[in-house]
Structure formats: structure tokens, C-alpha cells
Amino acid sequence: MTPERLDALLETALATGTIPPDATVEERAELAPLLATSASLKLNAARVASEANAAMPTARARFQRHLSQQEAPERRQVPAPTLQPSFLGRLLHGRVLALGSSVAALAVVAVIAILVLQPFGGVETASALTVDDYVQVQGVVSASDGSTVTIQSPEVGNLQVALSDLTSVTDDDGVREISSLQPGDPVLVSGVVTARQAIAASNVAVAKNQGTPATGVGEKIKLLKSFRDGLQGSIRLISLSPDGKKARVLLVTSSESLLVDVDARSMDQFLAEAPRPLGALVRIVVAPDLAKGVFRLESAEASGPTPTRPATPPAAAPQFQNVRGVVTSRTANVLMVRTERGVVPVVIRLSTSIRFSGSGLTIEDIRSGEGVVGHEVVVSGNQDGASARRVVATLIVVLEKAPTTTR
Amino acid sequence: MRETEVETHGHMANDSSDAESLAKRAVQRDAAAWEQLFELHYRSVFAFVRYRLRSAEEAEDIASQAFEVAYSHADRFNYQGVPIEGWLIGIARNLVRDHIKKQGRRGIADEFDDTVDVSEPDQAEAIGLRHDLLVAMESLTGDQREVIGLRFLLDRSVAETAVSMNRSEDAVKNLQRRALAAMQRALAGDGYPAGGAQ
Numbered sequence: 001m002t003p004e005r006l007d008a009l010l011e012t013a014l015a016t017g018t019i020p021p022d023a024t025v026e027e028r029a030e031l032a033p034l035l036a037t038s039a040s041l042k043l044n045a046a047r048v049a050s051e052a053n054a055a056m057p058t059a060r061a062r063f064q065r066h067l068s069q070q071e072a073p074e075r076r077q078v079p080a081p082t083l084q085p086s087f088l089g090r091l092l093h094g095r096v097l098a099l100g101s102s103v104a105a106l107a108v109v110a111v112i113a114i115l116v117l118q119p120f121g122g123v124e125t126a127s128a129l130t131v132d133d134y135v136q137v138q139g140v141v142s143a144s145d146g147s148t149v150t151i152q153s154p155e156v157g158n159l160q161v162a163l164s165d166l167t168s169v170t171d172d173d174g175v176r177e178i179s180s181l182q183p184g185d186p187v188l189v190s191g192v193v194t195a196r197q198a199i200a201a202s203n204v205a206v207a208k209n210q211g212t213p214a215t216g217v218g219e220k221i222k223l224l225k226s227f228r229d230g231l232q233g234s235i236r237l238i239s240l241s242p243d244g245k246k247a248r249v250l251l252v253t254s255s256e257s258l259l260v261d262v263d264a265r266s267m268d269q270f271l272a273e274a275p276r277p278l279g280a281l282v283r284i285v286v287a288p289d290l291a292k293g294v295f296r297l298e299s300a301e302a303s304g305p306t307p308t309r310p311a312t313p314p315a316a317a318p319q320f321q322n323v324r325g326v327v328t329s330r331t332a333n334v335l336m337v338r339t340e341r342g343v344v345p346v347v348i349r350l351s352t353s354i355r356f357s358g359s360g361l362t363i364e365d366i367r368s369g370e371g372v373v374g375h376e377v378v379v380s381g382n383q384d385g386a387s388a389r390r391v392v393a394t395l396i397v398v399l400e401k402a403p404t405t406t407r
Numbered sequence: 408m409r410e411t412e413v414e415t416h417g418h419m420a421n422d423s424s425d426a427e428s429l430a431k432r433a434v435q436r437d438a439a440a441w442e443q444l445f446e447l448h449y450r451s452v453f454a455f456v457r458y459r460l461r462s463a464e465e466a467e468d469i470a471s472q473a474f475e476v477a478y479s480h481a482d483r484f485n486y487q488g489v490p491i492e493g494w495l496i497g498i499a500r501n502l503v504r505d506h507i508k509k510q511g512r513r514g515i516a517d518e519f520d521d522t523v524d525v526s527e528p529d530q531a532e533a534i535g536l537r538h539d540l541l542v543a544m545e546s547l548t549g550d551q552r553e554v555i556g557l558r559f560l561l562d563r564s565v566a567e568t569a570v571s572m573n574r575s576e577d578a579v580k581n582l583q584r585r586a587l588a589a590m591q592r593a594l595a596g597d598g599y600p601a602g603g604a605q
Contacts, residue, residue, distance in 0.1 A: 033588075
């Protein structure tokens with residue numbers, strides 16, 4: 001039994017999964033535990049490969065975004081091509097040519113600008129989904145293959161929703177298997193946009209009743225640029241940028257679907273007051289301190305029903321669980337939130353959208369060590385599979401610090 | 408695999424000129440080339456990182472950062488038959504090292520970056536075996552960890568591992584046997600570092 005022979009026997013055993021028959025008893029005793037150890041390693045490698053596959057859509061979108069951000073400045077720096085002077089230009093000592101080149105260069109820029117703008121359908125229409133944004137949207141499952149479901153939303157159209165081990169799926173009875181999603185299931189989905197019309201889902205809430213996939217979906221959506229007095233409607237999608245500074249809602253009125261850019265502070269205030277934002281009736285309000293094209297949201301529930309096109313009936317609407325209370329402690333990624341019904345552990349995932357603007361805190365404060373303990377929070381999410389008491393958060397709105405005397 | 412081939416989850420660039428051409432386009436920051444590299448190597452970089460961190464979310468972030476850093480330093484890559492995957496993994500290794508140092512320094516200050524699932528009981532079972540392996544791997548030498556990672560976690564052949572580690576195939580076979588034996592001793596409880604056993 002030399003080291004070289006053991007090396008060769010092990011390599012054969014690793015390749016075939018069995019110890020070669022010509023191995024001696026001593027050699028077998030030496031090789032068997034090594035083979036078992038390699039099997040453990042390979043089992044874990046398979047798990048990690050599955051995690052890597054689940055991570056790919058989000059990571060791919062992030063990298064594509066990075067590439068496009070890096071490319072843009074480089075494109076701007078590309079010098080304009082030098083044109084060879086024409087016969088006429090040479091004849092006129094280049095003076096006319098210089099003017100001609102400038103005009104030509106401007107024309108090229110204009111054509112490029114038109115070409116760049118063309119795919120977006122002009123200034124009137126816009127996509128409801130922006131890559132990397134956190135979204136909540138409702139729809140009906142029209143197809144499912146276990147790891148991806150297609151949902152249809154009357155306003156947004158077909159959406160591909162990627163499910164993974166990190167996706168929390170629940171209905172009124174509790175946690176469901178990812179593979180249990182079936183065509184006809186009305187769902188509320190939250191997650192990160194990985195490509196136009198695709199979402200990596202973090203949380204999915206399912207309503208028990210069967211829905212019917214919408215027909216005639218995917219209409220053109222307009223971006224609201226100028227204020228219109230009396231504009232109100234029902235929210236069908238919310239979209240929040242990763243840095244928390246931009247917020248957008250899809251508003252449906254009786255006659256149209258409008259994307260509305262909403263001031264982040266106003267959005268947080270709205271989410272705190274209406275933790276189930278989809279389906280809420282809101283009014284669009286203008287404010288002098290906001291940039292052009294950015295508006296405020298106000299609840300219009302008190303003003304009575306607003307005529308909007310029919311959506312999923314409220315009784316059938318899937319909903320996330322909501323928790324409101326004061327953070328009493330934090331351990332790693334779990335917040336303990338004291339509510340009227342007792343203490344609820346709230347699990348924060350990487351995909352959880354956390355809104356700070358109503359708290360007086362900023363992300364910089366958080367990074368410099370300021371904690372959320374003592375702050376009031378409004379949480380929406382799903383019941384955790386491991387413990388019915390715990391909530392896997394999809395959205396957390398952090399409010400001001402609660403008075404210390406409560407209890 | 409010969410040193411000029413790029414092995415990528417079943418997609419192998421058999422022609423060394425393909426790998427060289429891709430590397431040259433990558434150096435010039437050709438976006439299409441980088442998208443191709445991402446598709447070819449993200450899973451490997453993720454796997455490399457995953458075995459050094461405790462959460463998939465952290466691994467996803469660090470693996471993504473590795474590609475972003477690689478793209479920004481593309482002009483530093485010098486293709487001389489060295490697989491670009493090795494360069495990407497080298498970047499990932501440095502990022503992991505920085506990440507772990509940062510975690511050690513910050514304590515609980517960085518509230519919402521701390522997504523390590525240490526307090527989640529539902530994760531414990533899932534990472535149980537992996538955690539054992541991680542602890543066992545800590546008892547290995549650097550070369551042993553490298554050979555275990557390449558051979559069993561990234562599923563590289565002996566020949567590919569030899570290229571990556573700049574060793575002969577016989578040396579890799581010998582090293583993998585000694586590494587597996589050390590792992591096995593550690594998993595059996597003989598080789599845990601003090602306080603590392605669970």
C-alpha cells in the first residue's frame with residue numbers, strides 16, 4: 001500500500017463511486033471514509049448549485065444594470081468621427097465643412113436620440129416595472145412550472161415570477177409549498193424586478209377562491225407628468241427604488257391607467273396608514289415643494305367609492321399579514337416587535353424593503369450605528385414556515401420613536 | 408482539461424482561441440463578452456463564496472460584487488492561457504476576506520446589512536451539514552482547502568485543478584487524498600479546532 005497506489009485507487013473510486021475490486025482490505029479501510037466524506041461534500045455542492053441557480057436572475061439583472069451604467073459615460077466620451085474634407089470643403093478652405101460637420105454631428109445625435117427613445121414608445125407611455133425596484137402587484141396565476149409562475153394582471157399584463165427556496169408562500173391557512181401554486185390562484189406578489197415583466201419573488205400571498213386570468217391585458221400605461229385636479233383612483237401596483245428615494249404607483253381610474261411618481265415621504269406615510277396598499281383608493285395631490293412630475297398621495301377612502309374599472313373583488317383579494325408595534329430588540333436579522341397582541345418576531349430578508357423617511361432616520365444613520373429599537377414599525381409579510389408566530393417581512397415602514405412610557 | 412480551456416458547467420470552450428478571444432473582448436470591456444462571462448462563471452463564483460459565508464444572500468451579493476470589480480479592473484487581466492474564472496475567484500476571495508473583516512469590526516452597528524440567519528431556527532437544519540463541513544474545512548491547510556473546493560465543491564477535474572493550483576496531476580491526487588483524510592478526521596471529532604465542534 002504505497003501513497004501513489006492509494007492516490008490512484010481513490011481517484012478511481014471518486015470517478016466510479018465504488019472502491020476498485022482489486023483494493024486490499026487495508027486499502028478499503030483507508031478509502032471508505034474518504035469516499036463518504038467526498039459524498040457529503042458533493043451533496044452540499046448540489047445544494048449550493050441550487051442556491052446559485054435561484055440567485056442568477058437577480059444577480060444577472062444587477063450585473064446588466066451595472067454594465068449599462070458603466071457603459072453610458074463611456075459612450076458619451078466617444079469623440080465624434082472626423083470626416084474627410086470633401087472636394088467642396090477643400091475648395092472652401094474648410095469653413096463650410098466645419099459648419100456642415102457640426103450640423104451632421106447634431107443630426108447624428110438627434111437620430112441616435114430618436115432611436116434610443118423609440119423602444120419606450122415615446123413620452124406618453126411607460127413601463128410599470130423598473131429593474132432592481134421592489135414591487136407589490138396582484139394577479140391571477142395563468143401557468144406554473146414549479147419554479148416559475150406566470151401571472152396575469154389586467155393593467156400590467158403577463159408577469160414572470162421566479163420562485164425559489166427563499167420565497168415565502170402563504171394563504172389563509174398558513175404556509176404553502178411553492179409547487180402548490182396553480183393556474184387560477186389569485187396572488188399578491190412582492191419581490192425585486194429582475195427584467196422587464198419579471199420578478200424574483202420574496203413573498204407570495206394566495207387567496208383561496210379561484211380567479212380567472214384577465215383578458216385583453218397589457219394596455220399602454222401613461223406616466224402622469226402634469227397635475228390634474230380631482231384625480232383619484234385605485235392603486236394596483238407599488239414600486240420602490242432600492243435607495244428608497246423614488247416611489248411610484250400604478251393608479252387605475254375609470255378610464256385609464258396612470259403611473260404616478262410619488263414623493264418618498266408621502267409614500268411612507270401612506271404605507272404606514274394603509275399597510276395593504278393594493279386596491280386602496282387614493283387622491284393625487286400637488287405640493288409646491290416637490291419636483292415637477294412628483295406628487296403626493298392622500299387616502300380617498302373617506303370620500304366614498306371612486307369609479308374605477310373592476311378589479312378582483314375585495315373578499316377575494318390575497319393579502320399579506322400586517323403587524324404594527326414598537327421594536328423592543330434586534331438579534332441579527334430578527335426584530336422583536338411589541339404589538340397589542342403580544343411580541344411578534346419579524347424576520348428581515350435581503351429582499352425586504354425598509355422605509356425610513358417617516359422615522360427621522362436615514363440609511364446613513366443606520367449605517368453609523370443608530371438602531372431602530374424603540375421605533376414604531378408597520379410591517380407587512382407572510383407567516384413563517386418554521387413558526388406561526390414569526391412574520392417574514394416584505395415591507396417595513398419605520399416611524400418615529402415611540403414614547404418610552406408605553407407598556 | 409488543458410490550461411487554455413474554459414470549463415463552465417457543461418459548456419466547454421474546446422478551442423483555446425475562443426477563451427482567448429473572449430478574454431480579449433473582456434479586457435476591452437465588451438459588454439456582450441462580460442454578459443457571456445457572467446453566464447459562464449457566476450455559479451462557480453457564487454459556490455466559491457457560499458462556502459465561506461453563512462447566508463445565500465451574502466454570497467449572492469459578494470459574487471455579484473466580484474463581477475462588478477472585475478469589470479472595472481478589466482484592463483488588468485492578462486490572458487496568458489490562465490482561465491479567467493481563476494481571476495474572478497481571486498477577486499471574490501479578496502472580497503470575502505474584506506467582508507469578514509468588516510463584519511468582525513462592526514458588531515451590531517450596521518443594522519440592516521446584518522442578514523446572517525444565525526437566529527433563525529428554520530435555517531439551522533438546512534445549514535447543519537454545511538456548517539459541519541465549514542468547521543472541518545477550517546482545520547485544513549490552505550492548499551487542502553483549495554483542492555477540496557476545486558475538486559468537490561466546484562466539481563473540477565484533476566487536470567483542471569492542477570492548472571488552477573499550478574501543480575502536477577499526481578500532486579493534486581496526493582493532496583486531495585490527504586485533504587479528504589483531514590476532513591474525515593475533523594468530521595469525526597478528532598480535528599476540530601478548540602471550541603469549533605458542535
